[in-house]
Amino acid sequence: MKQFISPFQLAILVANFIFAAALITLPQILTQISIQNTWIVPFLVYPIVVVLLLIGFGRGNILQSSFLTNHRSSLHHLFYITIGLFLVIVYIRDLRAFIDFTSRALLPTTPIEVIAILVSVVLLYISSTGIEVVTRITVIQFIMLSATILSLPFMLLNEIELSHIMPILGTDTVENLSKSSFELLPWMGESLIFFFLLGNVAAKKGVKRAIIIGVSIGFFLLFLLIITSIAVLGENIVSKSIYPNFIMIQQINITDFLDRLDLIIVILWMPVLLSKLALTLYCIHRAFFNPNGGTTSNLLMTPLSLLLAVLAIILFENNTVHLEFTFLTWTIIGIVMEFLLLILVLILRFRAKATSLR
C-alpha cells in the first residue's frame, strides 16, 4: 500500500528537515566567522536555496510523475545511490551530534555506545512504521517546538541587549558574511532530498508552494534562534560555546521559580530531531532497497540502523573530530553532492519531458 502525505505535512517535513539539526552547533561556527552580523546570513542564503529549489522544480508536475514511473534507467539508479549516500552522511552526522549533545547535557557518564544503540532502536521503530506515521509525529512535535521557539524572545525579554545585534560594517564584513553563507548553504540545501519524496504527495497542486513555505519556516526559525542567542549572550559567548542555543535557553528567568526551563525545552527539541533522523533512515532504506516505495518490507531496516549507529560512533574518534567534520568537511561534501543531485534532477526532468512528448 502506497502511503501519502498532504502538502501541509510536506511543508512541515521540509521545515523540520532543515531546522532540527542545524540548530545544534551551527550558530556557533557561523558566529565565529561573521560575529554580530550572523543573523543576516539566513537572509543571504534563503534566496539562493529558493532559487535552487525552483530550478529543480521547473513546472513541478512532470517531475512528480517522473518519479512514479516504474521504468528505471541507469540514471535513476545513479540518482538513488547519490541521494542514499548523501542521506547516510547526513544521518551519521546528525546522529552523532544528537548522541554527543545527550551525553554532554543529560547523561555525562553513560557510554555513548549505549545511547547510540538506544536511539537506533527507537529510530528503527519509528521509521519502520512508514512515512505516514513519521510525518504525523513530526507535525505534532514540530508545531510544539515552533510555538516554544516563537515564544523564546518574549521569555528572554529582560536579557536581550539590542546593542549585541547591531550590524557592524567593518573592512572584512562582506567577506565574513559570504564565508558563513557558504557554511550555511549545504545545511539548508538538505531540502533537496524532497525531490525524492514527491511521489508520496497526494495532491498534485500546491507542492511547490508547500516546499517553499517549509523552507521559509525553517529559515525563519533558525534566524530567530540565531538572533536571539546573539542578542542574549553576545557574539563572544555564542562563538565560544559548543551549544549556544542551550546556553541561551538557560538564561530564561521568569521569576526565580521558573528559571530552569532549559531541559524542558530540550525535551521538546529532542523528539523533533529524532523524527528528522527517522525520516532520514526511512529515506535511506527506501533509496537503497526499495526505491519505488512499492513493497513494505522492513527486513533490512534493522541491520541498516545498527550499522549506521556503529558508523556514527567509530567514524568520529571524539566530539572534536565530529565538530571538525561538521564544520569543514561536511560543507564541501554537502555542496558538491547537493549540486550533483540538482543536476541529476534536472536531467531526469528533461528526459521525462522528452519521453512524455514522444
Add this chain to the structure above:
Amino acid sequence: MTLCKKVYLLIFCLFVLTGCWDRVEVNDLAFVTATGIDKIEENKFRAAVQVPLPGNMGGAGSSGGGGGSGGESPFYVDSGVGRNIRESNDDLQQRMSRKLYFSHRRVIIFGADMAKAGFKKSLEVIIEQPQSRLSAYVLIAKGKAIEVLNATPHFEPFSSETIREMAKSSFGITVKDVLNDVEKPGKDPVIPIVETAKTQNGDGEDKNDEVMVNGAAILKDDKLKFFANDEEALGAFWLLEESPEKNYTFSVGDNKEINVSIDEKNLRHTYSVLGGVPSFSLTLDVEAAVMQNEADIDMDNLDSYELAIDSMEKKIKKEIDALLDHSTSEGIDVYGFGWHLYRHDNRQWEEKWADNWSSTLKKMEIDVQVNATIQETTNPGITIKE
C-alpha cells in the same frame, strides 16, 4: 518468537541489567550555592564553597528520621587549594562524602587579590562546564572571599541567598555580563563589591556578620584596578545601572538635605570625531520625587525649584565626572565609549584607536549634561499664596 524479537529482547536486557550510569541520589550531592575564590600566592588558589546541609534545614520530613535539630548551622563552608579552580575543587572533593554539584551555584565571589591578578580563566570554565550557569552573579570582596561566605545574615539561611537577592534587586552583574565586557573592544567591566558588616543593634546580644553589597569595583579587562569611593560609586550608578530605583540625598544650602527617589533616568550620548580624536557628550535625564524635604523648599515656586534642581544636577554631574576622570586617567573605559565607536565607526576604530584606546581615552573630551526634574511633592497640597 522470531529472531528479531530475540534481538530486541537482548537489547532491552542490556539496558536493564547494566543501566543507571548517571543516576545519583539527591542525598549524594553537595549543592554548591556559592563559590569564593582567593589567591594565596602566585599560581595558587583557594576555592571555597558554601554547601547547605539538608539535615540541618529542619525540613518537615527529616524530623521523623532523626534528622534536624534546630541549633546547628544550616550550611558549612570548606575550601580546597590548587593551581587552578578545578584542582582546588578536586582537593576539596577528597574531604567530602558527597559529590560537589555546581548547577545551583548562583554567586561567585572573587577576593580582592584574586581580582587584581585577573580571573578571566576562572570564569571561562563556566562556559565549558554545562552544569554551571552563566546567570550566576559575580561580585568582588573587599577582603577575602571566604569571609563573605562565612557570614551568617539574619534573614536568609545562607549568605549566598542574601547576596543573590541583593545583587538581583540592585546592581547585579552576571558571569555573562563580565565575560562580554571583558571581550568587548572598548568596554571594561564594573563589578559590585560585597563585604561583611556586624549587625548594628547597639548592645543587643544577637550580633552576626551581615552581608552588604555596595559600591563598585572598576576593572581593566579582567583585572581589578581600584575600588570606587562613595562618590564614584554613585557615578557608577548613574552611568551603568539599568534599574533606576534608588533613593538619593543631596543638600541644598548648609546642612539642609532633600531626599528624593529616582523614578526614571535616561542616558543618551552623542559623539563627534575631531582631528582623529573622538569626543563624547553624555546627557542624563533624571526624574525624581521628593521623599523628605528637610530644607523646606517650596517646589511650587519656580526660583526655589530651580535652586533644588540645580544643586541636584551639580551633585550628579560631579559624581559622574569623578568616576570618569578617575577611570579614564587609568585608561579604563567604564562606560563603553570604545564599544560605541567600534559599532558605529568600525573602520576608524580598527585603523586608529583599537590598539591605543587607553591612551586615546586619556585625552578624550567627555562632556556631561544632567537634566533633572522633580516631578511630585510629598503630602502637602498646593498652598495658595495671598
Add this chain to the structure above:
Amino acid sequence: MRRLFNILKHNRKSKIPETMDLAISTDLDNNIKFLKKQFENSSDVVFRQITTAKNKAYIIFVDGLIDSARIELHAIQQLLEQTPADALDTTYIEEQIISVNSVTEENKFKKLLKQILDGNTILLVDKFDKALVLGAKGGSSRSISEPDTESVIRGPREGFTESLRVNTSLVRRKIHSNHLKVVSRTVGTETQTSLAILYLENLAPPQLVEEVLARIDRIKIDGILESGYIEELIEDDTWSPFPQIQNTERPDTVAANLLEGRVSIIVDGTPFVLILPTSFWQFIQASEDYYQRFHISVFLRLLRVTLLFLALLMPALYVAIASFHQEMIPTTLLLSIAASREAIPFPVFIEALIMELSFEALREAGIRLPKVIGQAVSILGALVIGTAAVEAGIVSAPMVIIVSLTGIASFTIPRFNLAISIRLLRFPMMILAGIFGLFGVVLGSIVLLTHLCKLRSFGVPYFSPLSPLKWSDLKDVFIRVPWWDMDRRPKQFVKEDPVREGSNLKASPNQKES
C-alpha cells in the same frame, strides 16, 4: 486416523441438529416425551398439562423467564374456561382464545427449543403438528437507573440495563428516525447471545458497517458474557495497551456517537454498549461536556489533557529529575526535597516503585472488597502510607505527594478503560526514567506517540484529528465550541452528509428582524 477423527468430529457436530430438525408430530405424548428428554435434569422448565373439554394441551416454559401473570390470565384461564363442542384447533386457539399480544406458530423442534430458552411460552395441543409460541417474556430484570460509572450533574439519568430490548428501546427513544437501523446477530454456540448493531443509515459509512458485521460474523466462540468479549475479538490491534473501542452505559452517549456516524454494538446481558470507531480523544471527553456551558467544558478538557500527561508521566519525571537532573529543580525546592530525603533508605526509583505498587494495591483492594470494608481499607491505607511511612522515615513526603497527585490525575480521566492503560504505562515509563533519566522518558514518550499515530480503529487513525491534522475537527477535541458553531460532523467518519445544523445559528436580538 485422520479420517476417523474427522468422522468423529462430524458426528459430534451433527448429533444435535439431526434430532433437532425433526418436525413436531401430531402425537402430543411423543412430543412431550421428546421435549422432556431434551430438558432432562432441568428443574426450571415447567410442563403444565391442561385438559379442556376435548383436548389435552401442554404449556411449556422456563420458570423465571416468563411473565407468569400474563400467561395465567391470558392463556391458561382462557383455555380452561372454554367449553366448545368439538376439539380445538390451533388456528382457533390463536385467533379466538389466547389473548396474549404476540403469538406465532412453530413446527420444528429446533426452533421450539430456542423459543423456550429465549423466554417464550409454548403451547402444544394434541393432534396438531404445530406449536403456538406465546410471547410473554418477563421475569425480573434490573430497572433503568442512573449509571454508576458515568454519573453526571446535568444530563439524562437513565442508563442501559442488562436487557437487549430495553437498551435498543432506550436508543430509539432518543433517535426517532427510520434511518436508525438495528441489525441483530447471534453469537456464541452455547450462550446464543443476541447482539444488536446500531447505526444511522444515512451517516455511517457503508464500508464501516460491512466491516463491523464481517468481524462479528467471524467470531466462533462458545459464549459471550459481556461486551468485553466482543471488544477484544473485533478490535484492530489487541497488543496495543490502548482501548480502541469505547464502551458506555449512557444512551445519550450512544445517540450522540450514532449522530456522528459511528456504529454501536449492544450485547444482551450487559449494560456496557460498544461504540466504534474511536479516537484517542474520545476517552477524555465526558458526555456532560456537551450539556454544561461551553466555558467550563473547555476548561475541563484542557485540565483533563494536562492531568492525562501528569497521570502518565509524573512519577517518571520525578524519578528522572530527582535522580538525574537535579539542576532542573529550583534551589529552595531542591533543598527541601533533599532535607526530606535525608533519612530515606531507598533510592528514588525504588521508593517510587514501592509507593506506586502499594497505591495500586490499595485501589484494587478498595474496589474488590464490599463497599463498607472498602472504605475502611482506604482510610487504613491513607493512614499507613500517607502518615506512618513518612514519619518513620521510610518514604519521603514529596514522594507521597507525587503518588497521590498521580492517583488523583488518573481518576479524572472520564473513561475507565483509558485510565487503566495509563496506569499500566506509568510503570515502563518509570523504569525508563530510572535507567536513563529524562532521556529515557523522552524516548519512551516518542515511542508511545508513534504507536498512537500508527494505531487505527476500524480504519480511522486513532490519534485523529490531531494527527493527521484536521483543523476543522479540532473544535471538539481540546476545546468544545458552542453548539451554534458545531455545524459539521467530524470529517473522519462522515463523508457524505457533513452538515449537522443550519449556519448562522448564533442567536442575537437582531436576527428577529431579518
